[in-house]
Amino acid sequence: MRMCAKPNKVVAVATANDLKKAQEFAKETKLEDAKTYGSYEELLTDSDAHCEWVCNAAKHNKHILCEKPLAGTAEEVKRMMEVQKSTGVLIMEAFWTRFFPAYKVLRDVLKSKEFGEVKAVTASYGTCTLPDNRTETQIDECPLNDIGSYLIQFALMCANDQPPTKLHIEGAKNKEGVDTSGNITLEFENGRVKAYLVYTIEANTANNACVAFEKGLCEFPEFFNAPTRILKTQGKAKPGHSSSEVFEFPFEEDLEKYNFTSSSGLRYEADHCYDLLQQGSRQSDIMSLETSLRVVEVVAELRQQMGVKLSTDAEVKS
Incomplete structure (x- = not known):
């Protein structure tokens, strides 16, 4: 890397x-x-x-940084958690988004209560450039699993990685029965915090996100999944107000060619894994296996509501 x-x-x-x-x-x-x-x-x-075969690799005493999603079902994640405990190796889902420096700014605000409690979360992710195999349910791929999971993990992070008490999705599917867009509502703490999330593979969007607190805002104005800047706004000013404090984290010069410019940001999760191994830690405090389990559980429930069935799913209504 x-x-x-x-x-x-x-x-x-x-x-x-x-x-x-x-x-x-x-x-x-x-x-x-x-x-x-x-x-x-x-x-x-x-x-x-x-x-990348997590359980078998762990049994061979390999540390694992596994590409998202960590698994297709909650049962598989639980099995990985058991293997991790028995082998003592590091297993972490490579949810690279959480390791960008801009996300640390948000985590610090969440932890310090600088702006009070979270009131609402909004985020959108739209791209019409996904490879065809990202909509092939026979190999357990669908847009909700792929880009939708970015939205889910973001909402969970803003709710201290606690499971939602209520969740709902409305969306559209193609003729093969694969989701193409979705409007998701998650409620946490019995409705005290709500998250409004939108994804689509039919259009490119700004892919922005905003966290509204009691006394301020934190905003990723674009590419919240791989951000190089975050805005903090104190008080009740609108997002992007001139009074916003801007934190920027541009990529250092990287002459390599990637499929996506932001791919240079994969370095951050690799550095985090290095730190964990050097410290003797076998669980990430940024992307724990418990959090990975919650993401899989939420995505599975939303697929169930939409009637999108993967090979790893139990029977769902069409």
Whole structure:
């Protein structure tokens, strides 16, 4: 992982069933020293490599930073939690959003009660550039799982990562029965805090987010999922008011080419993992397994309400 503040090294690259593809990726990303594998099984059984297969990797004493979603069901997450306890390795969901410096500003406001209690949360995420396989339920992909989970984790963070007491979704599906948009309402503490969340794969939006407190606002004016700035506004002024205090965290010069400009921000979660391992910690205080479990549970309930069925789901109403 390049541009990290802490030392690290990519030691392995694997694809599901194509060694040539793994080799081409390693060459393209200048990972010539990384060992390539033509299957996940090959990677797992190699004693010198990391693996994304969380439970089996943990049993082989590998620390795991696993791409979101951590699992398809709550039962799978619980099994991972049990394995983590029995093996003592680090298992963390790679919800990179939470590790951006701008999010620390928000966490500090939440923790210090600088603006009082949270009253409402709003966020939107719209993109029409998702790959086709992100809407293939047979491989357990759907937009709610993908971009919707960013909204869910954001609302949970603003509610101290506690589960919602009420949740509801209204949205649209395509002819294959996959969701294409959704309007989500989450209530916490029996309605004291409400979150209003919108996602769509039919249009590109500003992808902004706002947290309204009793005595102020915190706002990500764009790309809340990978923010380089956050605005703090004291009092009852509107978001983006001239009196807002602006905190900016531009990416350091990164000459590598990524599919998305913000991908340089993946360094932050890697640095966090390094710190945890150096400290001997095996649970993240920013993205705990308990929080990962809550995200999966909320997303599963919302899919149930919409009638979107993945292969890992129990029967849902159509």
